[in-house]
């Protein structure tokens with residue numbers, strides 16, 4: 001029997017704190033009018049010191065799991081796509097795995113900047129279709145506010161924080177992820193980067209003093225690249241899915257700039273009412289922007305069963321990609337008692353994690369005492 005990888009649920013989480021253009025006017029030489037006319041952004045959510053990429057990813061994953069029949073120990077794979085991972089290592093996905101008690105899941109991070117979510121969904125879909133796993137949680141999560149130079153008006157007005165997650169499940173019903181185009185061009189790596197903090201330029205007093213741990217961007221060049229590749233990747237993904245652009249009900253683009261989205265829509269000759277746009281309220285949340293937009297569109301009833309969607313993104317690397325998804329009603333009734341039990345399991349997961357840490361320390365102590373004898 002042929003297997004298909006369906007998106008059975010999605011969830012999102014954003015920090016409570018909202019930062020408006022007026023707030024930015026007080027920090028850098030900019031205006032509400034400039035930001036809206038050049039980007040379409042009115043406000044964005046900004047993480048508190050306690051909120052991290054992993055905490056937002058965990059909240060989005062729990063929201064996505066809630067309506068599904070999956071218990072934490074049923075989850076088989078967790079991929080977190082992020083440009084702002086919790087650490088160089090361990091992977092943010094492992095922190096999410098521990099937080100939700102997904103004791104049987106493999107977990108890893110995927111780094112492809114803003115295109116990361118599309119690449120990660122494709123990896124999970126391929127693993128499901130191959131038969132190696134039956135389900136996965138794919139998360140895009142960011143706290144870009146923590147790597148933005150808040151004195152650089154070219155970049156600080158653009159970015160926001162948040163997380164979105166998809167649950168993917170195997171099914172014999174045709175549909176789900178129908179096609180994916182993944183592309184990259186490393187020769188454009190310097191157009192958008194965080195230069196320091198990796199092995200090429202380790203952290204020193206100088207790298208900190210010169211702000212090399214923050215986002216550096218050639219906005220005009222990224223803009224040119226994005227408008228060129230978004231339309232081309234969309235056309236290619238639609239053709240691979242053996243569909244026409246007219247068969248596509250909605251396009252969900254990476255939310256980087258309203259003008260980039262409008263230019264791509266014009267080039268595709270797709271009217272704006274078939275494009276999802278929420279950049280006005282979230283800014284550019286990198287890997288999280290597409291799943292957040294899908295979640296909102298679902299909540300607003302804009303996505304129906306049998307709809308064909310295109311997800312299309314671009315970002316640092318350079319990377320870009322597009323994917324066609326056929327949404328098929330796979331809703332399963334999950335009793336409220338089961339959901340309540342599952343929420344209890346999530347609380348237990350935190351306790352289990354704490355106990356394991358204590359036991360590991362004790363075991364280490366016993367081992368080092370006995371090995372000295």
Ligand code: UT7
Nearest residue numbers: 029030031034038114153154157219220222223256257315
């Ligand atoms: O996820 C991928 C991440 N990145 C992107 O998608 C970014 C893609 N690029 C863009 O979205 C646009 O290029 C920007 C929004 C970054 C800039 O818009 P633009 O229309 O390309 O502006 P520009 O770079 O051509 O700059 C125009 C002017 C410049 O002044 P001069 O040199 O003409 O005197 C900038 O210094 O606007 C100035 N400027 C600002 N003015 C007020 C740049 N940022 C600001 C600002 N407020 N925040």
